[in-house]
Amino acid sequence: MSPTASSAALPPTAQPGRAALAGWIGSALEYYDFFIYGTAAALVFNKVFFPESSAVAGTLLSLATFGFGYVARPLGAVLFGHIGDRMGRKKVLVATLVLMGVATLAIGFLPTYGQVGVLAPALLVTCRLLQGLSAGGEQAGANSMTLEHSPQDRRAFFTSFTLSGTQAGQIIATAVFLPVAMLPEEALLTWGWRVPFWASVLVLIAGVLIRRTLHETPVFTTEVAETTVDGAPAPSTKDQLPIAALLRDHWPNLLRVTLAATVASVSTLMTVFALSFAVNTVGLERSTMLWVVVSANVVALAAIPLLAILADRIGRRPVFVAGALGSAAMLAAYLWAVSTGSWVLIFATGVLLSGVVYSAANGVWPAFYGEMFPAKVRLTGMAVGTQIGFAFGGFAPTIATALAGDTGAGWLPVAAFGAVICLVAAGAAYSARETAHLSLHEIETVQDPAPRLPA
Structure with a gap:
C-alpha cells in the first residue's frame, strides 16, 4: 500500500466510535447466545441429555458438548476469514449473527433424551457445532472492522469494546439464567432451561438491524481497489487466497496468536x-455462584477499556503478559476459595480474577493480534489463530473435570493445569513485536523478518 493510499484510507472522525459501538452491541448479542449454552451445560444438560450416565460421567459428557462448539470454530475462522478478507468485514458480521441466532433458537426446541434417546444429544452437538462456526468469524470480523476505523493512538481502546460487548453478553446470559436457576427442579428440567434459548430470536432481529448499518472500512476498500484490474477482479492466484498467504508468509505470527489465545482457558475454567x-x-448454591460471574463481568466492563488505554500508552506486550501471569496465580486462589465454600473469598477472588487480572489480557488482544497481520490476511489470521487457541480453551473444562475427579481437593491439579496454559500464553505474547506506536501503514509495509515456507 502506498503512503498516498494509506492516507486516503484514514478513518473519518465519526467512524471509530460508530464502529466500536456496533462491535460492542453485536458482540453482546452474539455472545449472549454462545454463553447461555455454557451455563446450561454446567447446570442442566447432564440431566436432560445424559440422564443414564453417572453424575461424574454425565457432567463430563455435558461439558464435552460445550467443547464441541470450539472444535468448529477454526473451520468457521477459515470460512468467514476468507469471506471477510475477500468480500468485506460487514458481510461476515451479518452472516455470523444470523447463523448463531438460528442455531441457538433451535436448541430451545430440542427433544430430551427421555423423548428420543441418543438422537437428542446428537442434535444438541449439531446445534453447538453451528454455534461454533458462527463464533469462529464473529470476533475477528468485529475486531478488524473497528481496528481499521480507529486512529493510530487509540486502536487498543476502540477495539476493546468488542471484548466489553462479549463480557456484556455473558452478563446478560448469566442474568437470564438467575431466575431460571431458582425454579423448582422439575420446572427447570422440563421447560425452564429452554426460555433463554427462545429469547435468542429477539437477539437475532436486533443484531441484524444494528450490523446492517455499518460501512465497510476504508483500509479494506483500498485493498480491494489494489487487487482489481480495470474495475474487474484480478485473475485468481494462490496469493489471493488469504489462508494460503497466511500459512506461507505469516505463520510465525499465526503461531504466536494461537498460543497466546489459549489464555482464554482462564475464562472457561472459571465460568464452566x-x-x-x-x-x-x-455443594454450593447455584444462583449465588451465578452472581459471582455477573459481578466479575460487571467489573470487567470498566476494567477492559481502562487497561486498553494503558496498552495504547505503554504497549500491548507488557499489559497482556501481566494479565496472563496474574491469571495463573488468581485462578489458583479462586479455585481454592470455591473449595472452602466461603462466599466472601469466592466473590473477592472471582472479581479480581475475571474482572481485573484476566481483563488485562482479554481487553488488549483485539488490537495486539490484529496488528500482527496486514489487511489482506488480517481477518483470516486473527480468526484462525484465536479459534485454534480458543478450541483448546473450550475443552479445558472437560480436561479439568477429569483432573479434579469427584473430590474437593481436585482443584489443585486444575490450578496447575491453568498455570501452565497461562505461562505458554505469556511466552508467546512476549515473543511478538510491539505495535502500539506503529501506524497501520507501517504494519502493512514493515513486517517482521521471518522464514518463508515453500510455495
Missing part, C-alpha cells in the same frame, strides 16, 4: 468448570 465444581462437588 468452577461453576460445575462448586455446585456438583462442593
Whole structure:
C-alpha cells in the first residue's frame, strides 16, 4: 500500500466510535447466545441429555458438548476469514449473527433424551457445532472492522469494546439464567432451561438491524481497489487466497496468536468448570455462584477499556503478559476459595480474577493480534489463530473435570493445569513485536523478518 493510499484510507472522525459501538452491541448479542449454552451445560444438560450416565460421567459428557462448539470454530475462522478478507468485514458480521441466532433458537426446541434417546444429544452437538462456526468469524470480523476505523493512538481502546460487548453478553446470559436457576427442579428440567434459548430470536432481529448499518472500512476498500484490474477482479492466484498467504508468509505470527489465545482457558475454567465444581462437588448454591460471574463481568466492563488505554500508552506486550501471569496465580486462589465454600473469598477472588487480572489480557488482544497481520490476511489470521487457541480453551473444562475427579481437593491439579496454559500464553505474547506506536501503514509495509515456507 502506498503512503498516498494509506492516507486516503484514514478513518473519518465519526467512524471509530460508530464502529466500536456496533462491535460492542453485536458482540453482546452474539455472545449472549454462545454463553447461555455454557451455563446450561454446567447446570442442566447432564440431566436432560445424559440422564443414564453417572453424575461424574454425565457432567463430563455435558461439558464435552460445550467443547464441541470450539472444535468448529477454526473451520468457521477459515470460512468467514476468507469471506471477510475477500468480500468485506460487514458481510461476515451479518452472516455470523444470523447463523448463531438460528442455531441457538433451535436448541430451545430440542427433544430430551427421555423423548428420543441418543438422537437428542446428537442434535444438541449439531446445534453447538453451528454455534461454533458462527463464533469462529464473529470476533475477528468485529475486531478488524473497528481496528481499521480507529486512529493510530487509540486502536487498543476502540477495539476493546468488542471484548466489553462479549463480557456484556455473558452478563446478560448469566442474568437470564438467575431466575431460571431458582425454579423448582422439575420446572427447570422440563421447560425452564429452554426460555433463554427462545429469547435468542429477539437477539437475532436486533443484531441484524444494528450490523446492517455499518460501512465497510476504508483500509479494506483500498485493498480491494489494489487487487482489481480495470474495475474487474484480478485473475485468481494462490496469493489471493488469504489462508494460503497466511500459512506461507505469516505463520510465525499465526503461531504466536494461537498460543497466546489459549489464555482464554482462564475464562472457561472459571465460568464452566468452577461453576460445575462448586455446585456438583462442593455443594454450593447455584444462583449465588451465578452472581459471582455477573459481578466479575460487571467489573470487567470498566476494567477492559481502562487497561486498553494503558496498552495504547505503554504497549500491548507488557499489559497482556501481566494479565496472563496474574491469571495463573488468581485462578489458583479462586479455585481454592470455591473449595472452602466461603462466599466472601469466592466473590473477592472471582472479581479480581475475571474482572481485573484476566481483563488485562482479554481487553488488549483485539488490537495486539490484529496488528500482527496486514489487511489482506488480517481477518483470516486473527480468526484462525484465536479459534485454534480458543478450541483448546473450550475443552479445558472437560480436561479439568477429569483432573479434579469427584473430590474437593481436585482443584489443585486444575490450578496447575491453568498455570501452565497461562505461562505458554505469556511466552508467546512476549515473543511478538510491539505495535502500539506503529501506524497501520507501517504494519502493512514493515513486517517482521521471518522464514518463508515453500510455495
